[in-house]
Amino acid sequence: xxxxxxxxxxxxxxxxxxxxxxxxxxxxxxxxxxxxxxxxxxxxxxxxxxxxxxxxxxxxxxxxxxxxxxxxxxxxxxxxxxxxxxxxxxxxxxxxxxxxxxxxxxxxxxxxxxxxxxxxxxxxxxxxxxxxxxxxxxxxxxxxxxxxxxxxxxxxxxxxxxxxxxxxxxxxxxxxxxxxxxxxxxxxxxxxxxxxxxxxxxxxxxxxxxxxxxxxxxxxxxxxxxxxxxxxxxxxxxxxxxxxxxxxxxxxxxxxxxxxxxx
Amino acid sequence: xxxxxxxxxxxxxxxxxxxxxxxxxxxxxxxxxxxxxxxxxxxxxxxxxxxxxxxxxxxxx
Numbered sequence: 001x002x003x004x005x006x007x008x009x010x011x012x013x014x015x016x017x018x019x020x021x022x023x024x025x026x027x028x029x030x031x032x033x034x035x036x037x038x039x040x041x042x043x044x045x046x047x048x049x050x051x052x053x054x055x056x057x058x059x060x061x062x063x064x065x066x067x068x069x070x071x072x073x074x075x076x077x078x079x080x081x082x083x084x085x086x087x088x089x090x091x092x093x094x095x096x097x098x099x100x101x102x103x104x105x106x107x108x109x110x111x112x113x114x115x116x117x118x119x120x121x122x123x124x125x126x127x128x129x130x131x132x133x134x135x136x137x138x139x140x141x142x143x144x145x146x147x148x149x150x151x152x153x154x155x156x157x158x159x160x161x162x163x164x165x166x167x168x169x170x171x172x173x174x175x176x177x178x179x180x181x182x183x184x185x186x187x188x189x190x191x192x193x194x195x196x197x198x199x200x201x202x203x204x205x206x207x208x209x210x211x212x213x214x215x216x217x218x219x220x221x222x223x224x225x226x227x228x229x230x231x232x233x234x235x236x237x238x239x240x241x242x243x244x245x246x247x248x249x250x251x252x253x254x255x256x257x258x259x260x261x262x263x
Numbered sequence: 264x265x266x267x268x269x270x271x272x273x274x275x276x277x278x279x280x281x282x283x284x285x286x287x288x289x290x291x292x293x294x295x296x297x298x299x300x301x302x303x304x305x306x307x308x309x310x311x312x313x314x315x316x317x318x319x320x321x322x323x324x
Contacts, residue, residue: 052268111274226301233304
């Protein structure tokens with residue numbers, strides 16, 4: 001199966017049915033390994049055991065941006081190449097991305113309280129991630145507000161690409177502004193500053209969460225394709241009912257005019 | 264071996280519990296949505312509403 005074959009929703013459904021059990025199994029195994037390593041990771045010399053929050057906060061924070069990146073590529077697919085599955089991919093990713101962003105904010109807040117002395121601070125990193133979360137919600141509302149999926153897709157694609165401006169702002173906010181949030185410690189020039197005992201569980205958890213996203217995304221895309229099939233069959237049913245009632249009205253009118261003519 | 268989470272154990276446990284809950288909700292939503300869509304497609308097909316190709320809408324191959 002080539003990539004172009006996936007433009008066919010039926011072929012995509014067949015592929016999804018084949019790969020989903022394997023992806024789900026790989027996700028569960030990696031999550032189990034990652035959680036085991038997280039539990040037995042040593043305490044940090046400054047943060048103590050609260051460093052364990054990092055193993056779920058950082059993967060969720062990465063994914064909050066990664067999912068918007070996926071949606072931006074899908075939006076290009078909608079606007080430029082009009083790929084039939086592009087808007088399905090974008091729409092299916094939004095609630096998953098919103099959930100990861102919510103978790104990044106929540107776990108960050110729970111980590112911030114013991115470490116910074118506050119749950120929330122209106123600094124550049126926290127505020128830009130909150131804006132990302134609100135953009136996810138706005139995008140989901142837009143999809144729901146417009147009934148026709150193809151019209152909603154174009155509007156959502158434009159909004160997604162405009163919103164992508166926020167991604168470099170989030171990434172570099174800790175460098176551009178003086179923030180309470182710490183600067184990058186994993187993806188940075190000169191390599192990671194994290195010790196291996198923290199870095200390895202963190203990377204395993206990041207891969208596990210990314211696999212979780214891929215699994216959920218493919219499953220949600222499959223659901224969206226089926227939802228569109230339901231919609232098209234319902235429209236077919238409605239047009240058949242309208243046609244049969246038109247025929248019924250026309251035949252009644254015809255009989256009535258005959259009766260009038262007879263009178 | 265009993266793990267000690269120190270004075271901020273509640274913050275750590277709440278973080279992991281919240282992540283587990285949100286992920287469980289996500290998985291549940293995806294599974295229920297799949298069941299709901301296939302059910303609706305079956306009901307429509309039972310009423311004689313089929314795709315132009317004549318193939319079942321729930322057909323995966």
